[in-house]
Amino acid sequence: MKATARFALKRALRGLLTLWFAVTVTFFLLRLLPGDPASAVMDPTMTAELRDDLLRDYGLDQPLPVQYWNYMVQLAQGNLGISFRQNQPVLGILLERLPWTLILTGSALLLTVVLGIPLGVLAATRAGGFVDRVIQVGGITGQSLFVPSIGVFLLYTFGVVLGWLPIGGAIDDDVTGFAATTSMLRHLILPCFSLVLIQLGAYVLTLRTTLIDALGEDYCVLARAKGMPNRRVVWKHALRNALLPTTTLVGLQLGFLVGGAVLTETIYAYPGVGRAIYEAVGQLDFPVLQGAFVMLAFAVIAANLLTDLAYGILDPRVRTSS
Amino acid sequence: MKPIRLAAAALAVIAAAACAPSNPDSGSGGGKANAERITIGTTADVVNYNPLVGNSRTDTWVTNLMYPRLTGMSVDGKRTPYLATKWEYTDGGMGATVTLNPGFKWSDGKPVTADDVIFTIDAVKKEKIGIVAGLIAAYDSATAVSPTEVKFKFTRPDGTFLDNVGFWMPVVPKHVFEAQPSVQKFANDSNWVSAGPYKLAKVERGQRYVLERVDSFPLVDGGPKTKEVVFRVYPDVNTEVLALRNGEIDLIANALPPALAKSVEGDSKIKSVKVPSLGWAHMQYNVKRAPLDRLEVRQALAAAVDYEAIRRVALQGKAVSSNSSVLTPTLKQWQDSSAKEYTFDVAKAKTLLTGAGFKDGNGDGLFDGLSLRMIYDQADPNIAKWAQMVRDSHKEAGIDLKLEGLERNTYIAKYQARDYDIYAGSWAIMDNPPANLGLAFKCNGFINYANACDPALDALIDEAQSKVDQAAQKGPIQTAAKMITEKVYDNVLYVEEFTIVHSAKWANFDVQPSELLSIVNPRSLAQATLS
Numbered sequence: 001m002k003a004t005a006r007f008a009l010k011r012a013l014r015g016l017l018t019l020w021f022a023v024t025v026t027f028f029l030l031r032l033l034p035g036d037p038a039s040a041v042m043d044p045t046m047t048a049e050l051r052d053d054l055l056r057d058y059g060l061d062q063p064l065p066v067q068y069w070n071y072m073v074q075l076a077q078g079n080l081g082i083s084f085r086q087n088q089p090v091l092g093i094l095l096e097r098l099p100w101t102l103i104l105t106g107s108a109l110l111l112t113v114v115l116g117i118p119l120g121v122l123a124a125t126r127a128g129g130f131v132d133r134v135i136q137v138g139g140i141t142g143q144s145l146f147v148p149s150i151g152v153f154l155l156y157t158f159g160v161v162l163g164w165l166p167i168g169g170a171i172d173d174d175v176t177g178f179a180a181t182t183s184m185l186r187h188l189i190l191p192c193f194s195l196v197l198i199q200l201g202a203y204v205l206t207l208r209t210t211l212i213d214a215l216g217e218d219y220c221v222l223a224r225a226k227g228m229p230n231r232r233v234v235w236k237h238a239l240r241n242a243l244l245p246t247t248t249l250v251g252l253q254l255g256f257l258v259g260g261a262v263l264t265e266t267i268y269a270y271p272g273v274g275r276a277i278y279e280a281v282g283q284l285d286f287p288v289l290q291g292a293f294v295m296l297a298f299a300v301i302a303a304n305l306l307t308d309l310a311y312g313i314l315d316p317r318v319r320t321s322s
Numbered sequence: 323m324k325p326i327r328l329a330a331a332a333l334a335v336i337a338a339a340a341c342a343p344s345n346p347d348s349g350s351g352g353g354k355a356n357a358e359r360i361t362i363g364t365t366a367d368v369v370n371y372n373p374l375v376g377n378s379r380t381d382t383w384v385t386n387l388m389y390p391r392l393t394g395m396s397v398d399g400k401r402t403p404y405l406a407t408k409w410e411y412t413d414g415g416m417g418a419t420v421t422l423n424p425g426f427k428w429s430d431g432k433p434v435t436a437d438d439v440i441f442t443i444d445a446v447k448k449e450k451i452g453i454v455a456g457l458i459a460a461y462d463s464a465t466a467v468s469p470t471e472v473k474f475k476f477t478r479p480d481g482t483f484l485d486n487v488g489f490w491m492p493v494v495p496k497h498v499f500e501a502q503p504s505v506q507k508f509a510n511d512s513n514w515v516s517a518g519p520y521k522l523a524k525v526e527r528g529q530r531y532v533l534e535r536v537d538s539f540p541l542v543d544g545g546p547k548t549k550e551v552v553f554r555v556y557p558d559v560n561t562e563v564l565a566l567r568n569g570e571i572d573l574i575a576n577a578l579p580p581a582l583a584k585s586v587e588g589d590s591k592i593k594s595v596k597v598p599s600l601g602w603a604h605m606q607y608n609v610k611r612a613p614l615d616r617l618e619v620r621q622a623l624a625a626a627v628d629y630e631a632i633r634r635v636a637l638q639g640k641a642v643s644s645n646s647s648v649l650t651p652t653l654k655q656w657q658d659s660s661a662k663e664y665t666f667d668v669a670k671a672k673t674l675l676t677g678a679g680f681k682d683g684n685g686d687g688l689f690d691g692l693s694l695r696m697i698y699d700q701a702d703p704n705i706a707k708w709a710q711m712v713r714d715s716h717k718e719a720g721i722d723l724k725l726e727g728l729e730r731n732t733y734i735a736k737y738q739a740r741d742y743d744i745y746a747g748s749w750a751i752m753d754n755p756p757a758n759l760g761l762a763f764k765c766n767g768f769i770n771y772a773n774a775c776d777p778a779l780d781a782l783i784d785e786a787q788s789k790v791d792q793a794a795q796k797g798p799i800q801t802a803a804k805m806i807t808e809k810v811y812d813n814v815l816y817v818e819e820f821t822i823v824h825s826a827k828w829a830n831f832d833v834q835p836s837e838l839l840s841i842v843n844p845r846s847l848a849q850a851t852l853s
Contacts, residue, residue: 035731036738049450057507085369087509096527152560160564167565168556169529269556271528279367284731 004313011308015301022297023075023290027068030286037084037284058084058286071290080294081287085280090291094273098295100170101272104265105257107188108195113250116200117239120207120246125234127212135208139201147194147260151267154190165190168269191268195260199253203246210245214238244311251307255300359550360828360850362842363562363571367527367555371510373492374442374451383575383842384553385492387533388516390434392420393488394845395834399600399653399753401488404541405434405517409488411790415479422470425540428495429514429521436466441496443474443487445505456768457486457757481790482757489753493517519546519848530554539848546848547830566592566823573824577837579703580638583821590826597820598652600836601749602644603704605696605712605813608743610773613678613692620810622674623694623744624664626719627712631666633816636707641816648762649755649803650817652835655792656755658800661807671719682720693722696744697736700727705746708815712746737771745771748818751836755799756786763802763811774811829853 038054055061059070074081080090123135158165165186166172172183214220215238223233258274265274273292280288366380373385392409393401401409408421426434446454447461460480465473476483494505498515502508514522519542520533531553537545554571556562562574563582567589577597578586586592607614607623614620624646633641644650645661680689696712698705709725716723723744728736737745752758760783761767765775782802786795806812822840824831830851831841841850 033731034729035735053450086511087370087372087507088511093527100528155561155564160567163568167568167570168561169554171529173530173532173552266557267561269528269561271526271555275528275557282730283369 008309011305015305018301019294019297022301023072023294024068026290026293026297027071028064030289031064031067033281033284035284037286075294080291083285083288085283085285085288090287093288094276094291094295097271097273097276100270101261101265101274103170103184103188104191104195104270104272105254105261107192108199108257109250109254111192111196112200112203112253115196116203116207116246117243119200119204120211121234121239123204123208124211124215124242125230127208132208135204139204141201142197143199143201145198147198147263148267150194150197151190151264154194155268158190170271187268187270191264191270194264194267195257198260199256202253203249206249207242207246211238211242214242217241247311248307251304254303258296258300358548359552360548360573360847361552361554361571363556363565363574363576364553365556365558365562365576368525368531368553371514371522372506372508373510374446374454374494375506379576379838380553382838384522384531384533386518386838386842387520387551387844387847388514388518388522389492389494390426390517390844391489391492392439393484394843395489395753395839397598397833397835398655399835400655401485404488405439405493406488409484411481411484412473415481415788415790416476418474418476418484419467420472420474420484422472423540424470425538426517427538428497428517429536430495432495432497433469434493434495434517435469436472437469438493438496439472440464440466441500442491442493445494445499446491449504449506451506454487454490456761457490458483461487479788479790481795482754482760482787485754486757519844520551528555541845542848547851548847551847563823566825569825571825572828573841574822575840575842577818577820577822577840580636580640580821581703583640583823584638586823592823593826593828595822595824595831595833595841597822597833597837597840598835599650599818599820600652600751600753602648602650602752602817603641603708603748603815604746605815606745606747606772607810607813608740608745608771608773609811610740611743613680614694614743616678617809618674618678619692622671622678622719623716623721624810624813625667625671625674626716626721627664627813627815628666628715629663629815631715632708632711636704636711637816637818640821641818644814644817646807646814647803648752648759648806648812648814649800650752650814652817653753653755656796656799658803661804664807664813666715668715668719671721675720680720687720688717688722689720692720693724694743695724695726696746697726697728697733697742698746699730699733701730702748704818705748709746740771740773747771751838753836755803756783756789756795759783759799759802759806760787763806772811774809776805776809776811779805779809779811827852 262274390405392406394404460476519539524532647661786798832846
């Protein structure tokens with residue numbers, strides 16, 4: 001128990017360090033963007049005097065180290081600042097968007113795991129066969145797809161030609177109860193499918209490889225020699241061990257999911273944090289961008305921390321070695 | 323196995339239920355023959371609900387429906403009554419009087435009065451808010467003669483004031499805005515008190531903005547015809563077209579790029595509306611930089627542009643010539659019939675440059691020492707096309723033109739710093755030539771992208787601005803425009819004809835010029851009905 005606590009503390013400290021690094025890099029990276037936030041907020045033809053006033057209001061007339069210090073102090077107090085463009089607290093803006101991103105990425109993650117495991121098992125148990133090759137080609141193709149291209153194709157096919165699904169948004173107006181749930185699901189299908197499509201391959205191919213290795217281990221050979229049915233050997237014994245690297249992958253993939261969500265939410269007009277990031281880049285709205293990156297970095301780091309802890313619990317060797 | 327099978331079965335059921343076609347009568351989509359609602363596609367969220375500050379198109383479309391301006395505009399740019407029923411200059415142009423429509427009320431029941439107008443203009447002046455602040459330099463003070471009459475006093479004769487204030491300044495409720503420490507910094511993001519044909523009722527950021535009808539709106543008999551106006555947010559205009567075809571929306575607020583406009587022409591469910599621009603697309607030569615400080619070089623550059631080909635190919639015919647004049651065909655009352663477009667003549671361009679002392683010493687077909695840099699916004703599909711055509715025609719004339727297509731914020735930073743040889747862009751709204759030429763061509767004009775400073779030109783513009791009637795302004799303004807053309811302070815390429823599309827189910831829109839007004843203006847949406 002003491003070892004587990006020490007392990008968790010070490011990982012949490014490392015997570016905090018990573019968060020600080022992400023915040024710092026984001027802060028300075030944004031200041032390297034060309035352009036002037038004042039011009040993005042007001043009419044670009046405003047007078048120089050007014051622009052200077054605005055920059056002073058935003059604190060952008062201060063030297064960079066002063067701006068950085070002010071931001072870190074503000075962040076330590078849980079204050080993400082005020083949006084340049086919307087003149088509203090960043091936290092409120094992001095919290096309004098966050099549920100949609102959680103629904104999208106959460107459902108995509110769940111669906112990927114639910115589909116990825118049986119497909120990985122199918123490929124591994126038929127290694128070298130036709131089904132295995134089809135799954136491998138499909139997995140690699142999916143990984144190489146570009147969300148905007150697939151997005152336009154899906155929107156045109158299912159939205160315009162077939163007319164089955166909506167073109168954009170997250171929910172219809174004026175719907176409640178079951179109709180609201182159905183509406184949300186209809187709006188979720190295409191963005192969720194796009195995200196699943198591009199990341200399913202990684203799960204399937206990783207699980208396939210580790211499961212093939214596990215099936216060749218002595219304990220599986222012994223189980224078969226003792227007359228245990230192959231299905232039981234695969235699902236009860238080999239899969240449990242093969243799932244360990246896949247568990248790590250779930251944590252790692254969350255970062256890719258978040259990145260994918262920016263593109264996916266933009267293409268499908270899905271009102272999540274990803275779309276807010278896209279809009280804020282065009283508007284040079286530093287506080288919103290910084291706040292969104294802090295929030296997303298925190299989510300990724302927390303997910304990785306949980307994965308590490310779960311891995312440590314599942315495999316005691318990890319705790320010992322760390 | 324069992325849990326996995328169960329999960330798979332549950333997902334299949336959910337997917338099947340979710341894929342079921344929607345009920346067309348549910349009223350959830352805007353375009354499902356629902357007379358109670360018109361749904362409009364836009365490509366951005368509202369970022370600022372303060373009408374005095376917001377500068378994006380979506381901000382303007384939404385706040386235009388909420389906050390009245392003193393005057394509206396007809397399709398040829400003439401001012402029409404809106405909040406004001408009558409307006410005139412007094413004291414030889416040293417003042418003006420505006421009479422308000424007593425039928426306007428704020429949504430909290432209070433009447434819109436002269437005090438609201440005075441509060442708004444004083445706040446704009448005091449806090450130097452937006453473009454209006456630059457347009458009311460002559461404004462001194464105002465008094466309320468009665469609740470429906472305002473008397474303005476100027477520091478010098480100003481014949482541009484009424485047009486400028488009438489069109490550019492939304493009137494805000496004094497009793498709401500005066501409570502704020504700063505009008506400019508007031509977000510105005512909830513509990514809206516407005517006086518337009520619609521009031522903002524619901525905001526779902528990233529998705530939609532729902533505005534409800536104001537029955538008492540006095541400019542349309544019986545009040546606005548449609549109960550709700552909903553703006554829905556899409557990532558781009560291509561997706562908006564898909565949504566219009568799919569029936570999710572009834573109208574696209576954004577103008578369609580020419581190629582996309584062509585692609586919807588055969589669709590019987592979609593109607594296109596031609597909307598004239600109030601601005602123009604142009605190239606401006608930085609006259610503070612050599613060799614662009616020499617007239618013959620600018621004339622050579624102007625002769626090395628195939629204007630007709632640009633309108634035919636890059637704009638696919640959806641643009642008209644302005645005869646190289648800053649007095650465009652949209653504003654017919656200002657136009658100069660004697661204006662003639664620069665001729666595309668490569669030989670003339672070469673002759674002018676040779677006369678200016680340029681030589682092609684190494685025989686590579688390009689004049690030595692004549693390499694120019696042109697900046698433009700790479701996200702503008704029209705300019706991105708014609709910039710390449712200009713480069714090619716310049717090359718024929720022996721001019722090396724380097725194109726710099728820039729990300730928008732970089733583009734803005736560059737043009738504000740006047741860091742270019744040639745600026746390529748377009749004006750959205752130049753609705754009042756005496757005022758606009760002052761901003762764009764006078765020595766201290768803050769959108770003077772040519773960096774021109776010509777005392778003779780300044781004198782003509784000043785003379786026009788001091789006259790109080792358009793007939794008297796026209797002479798000096800036409801002379802000023804002629805001078806701008808002759809000295810190539812601006813090379814006007816074309817005036818775009820915007821294509822706005824809507825579902826054929828809707829009719830009775832009121833077309834007004836520019837993408838900002840088009841058929842999304844308050845009067846148009848208030849009077850639109852199902853066809």
